[in-house]
Amino acid sequence: xxxxxxxNDDLDRALVRRFLDGERAAGNELVNRYHRSxxxxxxxxxxxxxxxxxxxxxxxxxxxxxxxxxxxxxxxFSWIYRMTVNxxxxxxNRSRKMVSLDGSFDVPAPDAISQSAAEAEARVASALLxxxxxxxxxxxxRHFVSFSYEEISDVLGVPVKxxxxxxxTARERLRQSLLIART
Amino acid sequence: xxxxxxxELIHREVDGENTPEASAEVREMVASQPEALTLMTNLQSLxxxxxxxxxxxxxxxxxxxxxxAMSLNPRASPRAGNAQGTTQTITRWAAQQWNGVSNxxxxxxxxxxILLGATTAVAVIAIIGYAIVGYPPSGNDAGTIGxxxxxxxxxxxxxxxxxxxxxxxxxxxxxxxxxxxxxVKSSEFRAALHDGxxxxxxxxxxxxxxxxxxxxxxxxxxxxxxxxxxxxVxxxxxxSDxxxxxxxxxxxxxxxxxxxxxxxxxxxxxxxxxxxxxxxxxxxSxxxxxxxxxxxxxxxxxxxxxxxxxxxxxxxxxxxxxxxxxxxxxxxMHDLLSSxVxxxxxHDASLTEVFLNExxxxxx
Numbered sequence: 413x414x415x416x417x418x419x420n421d422d423l424d425r426a427l428v429r430r431f432l433d434g435e436r437a438a439g440n441e442l443v444n445r446y447h448r449s450x451x452x453x454x455x456x457x458x459x460x461x462x463x464x465x466x467x468x469x470x471x472x473x474x475x476x477x478x479x480x481x482x483x484x485x486x487x488x489f490s491w492i493y494r495m496t497v498n499x500x501x502x503x504x505n506r507s508r509k510m511v512s513l514d515g516s517f518d519v520p521a522p523d524a525i526s527q528s529a530a531e532a533e534a535r536v537a538s539a540l541l542x543x544x545x546x547x548x549x550x551x552x553x554r555h556f557v558s559f560s561y562e563e564i565s566d567v568l569g570v571p572v573k574x575x576x577x578x579x580x581t582a583r584e585r586l587r588q589s590l591l592i593a594r595t
Numbered sequence: 596x597x598x599x600x601x602x603e604l605i606h607r608e609v610d611g612e613n614t615p616e617a618s619a620e621v622r623e624m625v626a627s628q629p630e631a632l633t634l635m636t637n638l639q640s641l642x643x644x645x646x647x648x649x650x651x652x653x654x655x656x657x658x659x660x661x662x663x664a665m666s667l668n669p670r671a672s673p674r675a676g677n678a679q680g681t682t683q684t685i686t687r688w689a690a691q692q693w694n695g696v697s698n699x700x701x702x703x704x705x706x707x708x709i710l711l712g713a714t715t716a717v718a719v720i721a722i723i724g725y726a727i728v729g730y731p732p733s734g735n736d737a738g739t740i741g742x743x744x745x746x747x748x749x750x751x752x753x754x755x756x757x758x759x760x761x762x763x764x765x766x767x768x769x770x771x772x773x774x775x776x777x778x779v780k781s782s783e784f785r786a787a788l789h790d791g792x793x794x795x796x797x798x799x800x801x802x803x804x805x806x807x808x809x810x811x812x813x814x815x816x817x818x819x820x821x822x823x824x825x826x827x828v829x830x831x832x833x834x835s836d837x838x839x840x841x842x843x844x845x846x847x848x849x850x851x852x853x854x855x856x857x858x859x860x861x862x863x864x865x866x867x868x869x870x871x872x873x874x875x876x877x878x879x880s881x882x883x884x885x886x887x888x889x890x891x892x893x894x895x896x897x898x899x900x901x902x903x904x905x906x907x908x909x910x911x912x913x914x915x916x917x918x919x920x921x922x923x924x925x926x927x928m929h930d931l932l933s934s935x936v937x938x939x940x941x942h943d944a945s946l947t948e949v950f951l952n953e954x955x956x957x958x959x
Contacts, residue, residue, distance in 0.1 A: 440662050451653040472661045532647040555645035587637050
């Protein structure tokens with residue numbers, strides 16, 4: 413673990429401790445640190461802004477409700493991303509609409525991004541939705557939050573070997589759907 | 596044909612997971628094997644495609660909603676500025692649900708087919724618990740004690756400030772009640788609190804229709820109905836093992852699909868249910884027999900408001916509603932209702948009184 417990562421982990425633990433001691437601002441700081449990336453992980457898992465927002469709120473609700481059971485010997489970010497992935501998987505299981513039959517991605521592009529970026533996003537997102545949810549989680553954590561194999565293993569609670577297996581399998585499918593099938 | 600080892604090396608290279616020695620090996624491989632070069636190029640293209648995907652900003656207000664709900668967490672702010680208003684609003688909402696719960700119970704008993712709605716009643720009972728800490732009924736002071744409010748589309752009808760009775764000292768007692776706190780802290784409650792089936796039901800149109808229905812309000816204000824709510828026999832029934840077992844029976848869920856409540860006696864699902872061991876135990880239970888012989892129960896059966904709700908379309912809608920059935924089939928719900936803390940709560944007479952007082956203030 414490099415120094416920056418260790419410092420981040422220490423800061424997370426300190427914020428949790430201060431929040432549990434009654435300091436509301438510490439909770440807000442935790443939300444600021446993770447809210448955006450939790451939302452993006454959920455968005456890529458679900459392909460739907462509204463559901464991603466719901467998952468984000470649920471994750472933070474769960475986190476704050478259970479913060480006193482958080483064990484500081486583990487990394488906070490692993491804990492919260494694990495909840496994000498699990499909550500996204502629960503959402504997928506609860507409602508088949510999350511993965512539409514044609515694998516379509518129903519997120520309208522904001523005005524700020526170019527047409528080509530919007531097209532790239534739609535293509536990638538639709539291909540992601542064709543993956544099995546477990547495989548999708550590995551790809552999302554690797555490519556959207558740049559986690560290492562070890563970190564993905566921590567977040568998902570599976571061995572590194574499983575992470576690699578899922579990632580390589582998923583990439584082969586993505587390679588077929590995004591690159592080879594298009595040529 | 597690349598070996599598994601070579602495939603892994605290439606993937607690891609793209610992910611920046613290789614040692615310098617392994618990276619050198621990959622470079623050699625790519626230079627000498629066209630298949631390795633193709634794979635490497637493809638994976639790099641894929642990686643580039645992912646990098647092109649923009650990071651999305653969460654919808655406006657989402658972060659603030661989380662912070663607002665989090666700030667109402669008693670750990671972070673034991674006595675936040677608007678905590679009293681929030682507590683009272685939630686209590687009001689809980690009172691409303693409490694009446695709804697018992698209304699369903701009354702419906703069950705009116706036809707002497709407690710099995711018909713056992714699951715229905717129990718499901719709605721759970722909403723009381725959820726409402727106490729989990730359902731944000733108003734805009735400004737919406738929040739939870741143990742959880743977080745959902746996104747806008749999950750918000751229910753809004754109670755206004757005038758709905759909140761600021762002077763009722765029993766409200767304070769409610770949230771100092773150790774049974775309420777025990778419930779809130781229980782793992783079963785938390786599991787149910789965060790379960791989507793709850794949110795779906797609470798935001799369901801049919802459920803709201805029922806809450807806004809005049810006949811429904813009439814029955815809530817009905818004296819016989821209140822009597823039965825406070826009746827010990829009724830509480831015994833709710834807490835009987837047989838009653839809790841019955842809700843676990845699959846056949847009871849089928850009953851919820853029966854549109855014609857008065858025809859239930861002849862329905863196959865009811866017969867199926869009655870043939871189960873849990874069904875038989877409930878029918879033979881002392882609590883059930885006591886209830887059937889209870890005077891207040893008979894008064895309720897003869898009450899006009901009660902008949903109105905029985906014939907009410909909104910009531911039938913919710914009984915036949917898909918999200919309602921999801922809730923009935925939900926494991927988290929079953930766990931909660933079977934939990935000891937929930938049973939304790941149901942037996943708490945002072946809590947019942949608070950709910951009823953609140954309900955009376957609200958509806959009068």
